[in-house]
Amino acid sequence: MHNACVDCIDSYANPVGLTLADSAADAANCTLWESDYAVVALVVIDEPIASKLKSSHGEGLAILSQKLGEKRRKHKIVDGYLILAIAHDMNTYRSPALDEENRVVGSDDLHGTIQSLESDLYLCRKQIIWPVGDPDDPSAWEERIRRIPILSLPFAKSAAANADSTLISLCKDDEILMRQLANASEDEIIILIESYIGDSDDVSTIL
Structure with a gap:
């Protein structure tokens, strides 16, 4: 053991x-x-x-x-x-x-x-x-x-990198959404992204 x-x-x-x-x-x-x-x-x-x-x-x-x-x-x-x-x-x-x-x-x-x-x-x-x-x-x-x-630490960095990559992919063509996300709380971020990609996706698993 x-x-x-x-x-x-x-x-x-x-x-x-x-x-x-x-x-x-x-x-x-x-x-x-x-x-x-x-x-x-x-x-x-x-x-x-x-x-x-x-x-x-x-x-x-x-x-x-x-x-x-x-x-x-x-x-x-x-x-x-x-x-x-x-x-x-x-x-x-x-x-x-x-x-x-x-x-x-x-x-x-x-x-x-x-x-x-x-x-x-x-x-x-x-x-x-x-x-x-x-x-x-x-x-x-x-x-x-x-x-x-x-x-x-390495696993936390990897998870953060994956989350950042996902968000960038979702928002790269929407500058308005990017500006909204920059000033939003965590709950507001979830709502914004759900409205962007649809309610069928579990956005909270990204964050």
């Missing part, structure tokens, strides 16, 4: 110039990717337990802090990203028993821990990911990995 997650992230990291680092961090179950502008650390958690997620967060943060410190001592200012991968399909995860007021019984509030860690901006950005399906299948990790901004 660790290799599957690493392989999937690596396929997204390479297009943005992030390469696997030769590091002793693997001894702590941590994998690093580096570039001139960023360091990404991955820690895989075998079980969906809040206490393990918290301890892995601390370990990954320590390794990432050390690596960022090394970069800064060389006068390189880089961004840091910590990815915590839970090797369990969270769509099938069942929270601990709730009391009559829907409060989690005990301390293992995994979903609450995920929200807390992802909202914490100390040192670096944190992303919690998990597979959709078999954790040993690299493709099962894609859905969450594509939500990580630094890794999804």
Whole structure:
């Protein structure tokens, strides 16, 4: 499951110039990717337990802090990203028993821990990911990995380019419509294009 997650992230990291680092961090179950502008650390958690997620967060943060410190001592200012991968399909995860007021019984509030860690901006950005399906299948990790901004950049640019190309194609012979689009809100853009190409097309999928 660790290799599957690493392989999937690596396929997204390479297009943005992030390469696997030769590091002793693997001894702590941590994998690093580096570039001139960023360091990404991955820690895989075998079980969906809040206490393990918290301890892995601390370990990954320590390794990432050390690596960022090394970069800064060389006068390189880089961004840091910590990815915590839970090797369990969270769509099938069942929270601990709730009391009559829907409060989690005990301390293992995994979903609450995920929200807390992802909202914490100390040192670096944190992303919690998990597979959709078999954790040993690299493709099962894609859905969450594509939500990580630094890794999804090429795909976002591609989508934006496709949208721009479609709009230009629709409007190239209509200068009036182009001027209207330039000053329109998103809802107004949809209405304008629907009136231009007909209601049968789902224009919202373009934008």
